[in-house]
Amino acid sequence: MSEIVVGQDGLYRDGVKIKLEFGNDEQIAALRKHEKKMQSHTDGFEPIFSYEVKGHSYFSCLCGTIMSSEVDAVSEDDIDCFEGIEKECRSCKRKYVYVIEREYFIHSSGRKVIKHENLRVKLKK
Numbered sequence: 130m131s132e133i134v135v136g137q138d139g140l141y142r143d144g145v146k147i148k149l150e151f152g153n154d155e156q157i158a159a160l161r162k163h164e165k166k167m168q169s170h171t172d173g174f175e176p177i178f179s180y181e182v183k184g185h186s187y188f189s190c191l192c193g194t195i196m197s198s199e200v201d202a203v204s205e206d207d208i209d210c211f212e213g214i215e216k217e218c219r220s221c222k223r224k225y226v227y228v229i230e231r232e233y234f235i236h237s238s239g240r241k242v243i244k245h246e247n248l249r250v251k252l253k254k
């Protein structure tokens with residue numbers, strides 16, 4: 130036997146309207162379930178937004194093969210996500226590693242602050 134569902138003008142089972150019975154637990158349960166479902170329609174809800182950022186980079190291997198990388202990034206200017214990633218050329222098997230060269234300056238507070246950073250690839254020895 131399938132579940133009782135609440136229709137527009139009464140309770141239904143398998144598409145057939147059923148007679149309402151006072152104190153019928155199964156019918157009460159079906160009505161409660163329906164009420165609960167309708168609650169989220171009247172109360173409203175907060176949508177959740179998300180987006181994915183991917184970092185893409187391309188460079189040319191010494192043999193001429195184009196090397197590409199796609200990594201998950203935190204934000205649109207996040208170059209840190211590439212740091213330490215290793216790539217091997219599929220043609221000549223040379224290995225590369227992404228490095229970030231950073232220039233610092235000392236802030237008046239004495240803190241070391243990044244002045245400039247540059248993403249590069251280095252040939253792995």
Ligand SMILES: [Zn+2]
Nearest residue numbers: 190192218221
């Ligand atoms: Zn190569």
